[in-house]
Amino acid sequence: MAWLNFEDLAIVLVTQILFFAFGWYIFVKKLFRDYEINHQWVQILFCATLSISCCMFELIIFEIVxxxxxxxRYFHWYLSIYLMLLMLLVALPFSISYFLIQNLFADRHSVEKRTKFILTAIVWCIFVYSFWKIGNPFPILSTKHGIFxxxxxxxxxxxxxxxxxxxxxxxxxxxxxxxxMTYFMTSVTSADINNAEKRxxxxxxxxxxxxxxxxxxxxxxxxxTNQQHSSSAPNTGSFWSYVKNFASASSTQNLQQLQKECFYSEEMSRQLFLxxxxLKFMEERYIQSRTLKxxxxxxxxxxxSVYCIYKIVLCTINIVFDRVGRMDPITRTLQFLVNYIGIDVDIKFWSQHCSFLVIGVIVLTSTRGLLINLTKFFYAISSSKSSNIIVCMLAELMGMYFVSSILLMRMNMPxxxxxxxxxxxxxxxxxxYHRWFDVIFLISALISIIFIYVSQQQMQKEL
Structure with a gap:
């Protein structure tokens, strides 16, 4: 097998093991340290998805150097792509379907495993059908290739x-x-915090x-009530009985009023606590902004902020004029330095090294940012019953995220x-895909600007 070098295979296998161990450490110690069910199959799926994703990024760097x-490299590229598709289309969706059916019939011990398996297969088929229908509205289909x-x-x-x-x-x-930016920070004094704490x-x-x-x-x-039941012959027509009944009705009204007031006070306490x-968070931000960091x-x-404005303008231009850059930013920058500024640089040499540096930064920042967002999302919506499903769903999104990153990263390479x-x-x-990215980026950025502006105005009113 001339196309398969066993020394290269050993190198990639060792890095895969290291990536898997890194994913296991991140899963247990960082992302899901309070993971309640601790299902090892779910951990294996998550770590395997992260390992394959890192392998694809590794192969990009191997290509540059x-x-x-x-x-x-071709063999490992194809192997990584097929393994990732196997995870995204079979292993993870089937596991999500299985845990979903298991949760639905958790209280029904009479349901057989065979029935659960059949229902799991049905849910998985629904996922595959929905996944396939996603591509219909978009111009991505080609008659040159089969459906599989x-x-x-x-x-x-x-x-x-x-x-x-x-x-x-x-x-x-x-x-x-x-x-x-300190420009958007609201100055909070100790008196404001003390007043909020006092209230x-x-x-x-x-x-x-x-x-x-x-x-x-x-x-x-x-x-x-106990006294009335213990009385052998209550005199319901006496004056004292009338007084007791009146006092009982009055106490019931007072009880309802107190319960209503207590409910509103608890709601107010929640708002005051938030x-x-x-205020404490804004104070910490303000104190931290005074440091060197x-x-x-x-x-x-x-x-x-300048980059955000530039990116919004650029996305708008790309959408309006249906434009997609054909030259990567690194080569374009080097050509600008040579042609307009007159700096004598070896474009091919520096293009390789700068590409290596830029791709490495993109890989590290995108991986770190995604893992942080996954952690926040998990802690926001997870529960003892849904944690397995959520972790599998996050692994599914993570795999799609990294595959799509390679699609978009292609434009940043010579x-x-x-x-x-x-x-x-x-x-x-x-x-x-680049045009679709520009459209969604522009919509997301504009919605974020509106949301932050409204929340900032609301915060100013409350203060």
Whole structure:
């Protein structure tokens, strides 16, 4: 097998094991350290998806630095793509379907395993059908390839993944300057925090007093009820009986009134607590902004705010004029330095090294950003019953995210390094994905700007 070098295979296998171990560590220690069910099959699926994703990024870097034989790189590219599609279209969706059916019939022990398996297969078939129908509204279909070809599967994965990347990028491009720049920070004094804390404590004290009054009324009502039952011959027509009945009705009205007031006080305490937490967070942000690290992130925020405006304008131009860049930004920058500024540089040499650096930064930042967002999302919606399903869904989104990152990353690479990605991924409409990214990025960025503006105005009113 001339196309398979066993030394190269051993190198990639070792890196895969390291990536898998890294994913296992991240899963257990960082992302899901409070994971309640601890199902090892789910952990294996998540770590395998992360490992295959990192392997594809690794192969891009190997292509740039010309490491491993060309035939070996092709083999590992195809192997990684097929393994990723197997995870995204079979293993993860089937596991999600299985855990979903298992949760639905958790209280019904009479349901046989065979029935659960059949229902799982039905749900998985529904997923496959829905996944296939996603591609119908988009110009990604090609009559050259069969329905089971790699091009058809990657094209549909790319739609979901590019949409996810564009949404996160649009929000991040707007949110990062907002959270890091001192211009958008609201100054909070110690008096503001003390007043908020005092109001919160007073509300809690009122709640405690009302709960004590409610407990006293309930205790008195139970005592009166016991006395009435213990009386052998109650005189219902006596004056004292009338007084007791009147007092009982009055205490019932007081109880209802106190319960209503207690409910409103608890709602108010929740709002006050959230306001207090927001004030403490703003105070910490303001204190941190005065440090050297905070000032660095402040200037970085100005840079990203300019980049955000530039990206929004560029996306608008690309959408209006149906334009997609044909030259990667690195080569374009080097040609500008040579042709217009007169700097004598070796374009091919520096293009390779700068591409290696830029791709490495993109890989690290995108992986870190995605893992952080996955962690926040998991803790926001997970529960003891749904955690297995959510982890599998996050692994599914993560795989689609990384595959789509390679689709988009292709444009940031010089032409000689794009060739292998183009050949491996097949006859895809790369221009469509970049245009789709621009559309979703623009929508996400504009919605984020509106949302942040409204929340900022609301915060100013509350203060």
């Amino acid at each position: 010309d490491f491993l034989d060309t035939s070996s 070809s790699i091009e058809h599967q990657i094209s549909r994965v790319g739609i979901i993944g590019v949409t996810l990347i564009a949404m996160l990028s649009g929000f991040g491009a707007v949110n990062y300057p907002y959270t890091s 919160l404590l007073q509300t809690w004290e009122k709640i405690v007093i009302k709960k004590k009054q409610i407990a006293t009324i309930l205790h008195n009502q139970r005592s009166n 306001e207090y937490v927001d 905070g000032q660095f992130f402040n200037y970085l925020g100005y840079f990203f 032409l000689e390094y794009r060739r292998i990605i183009t050949e491996v991924l097949g006859d895809l409409q790369f221009k469509f």
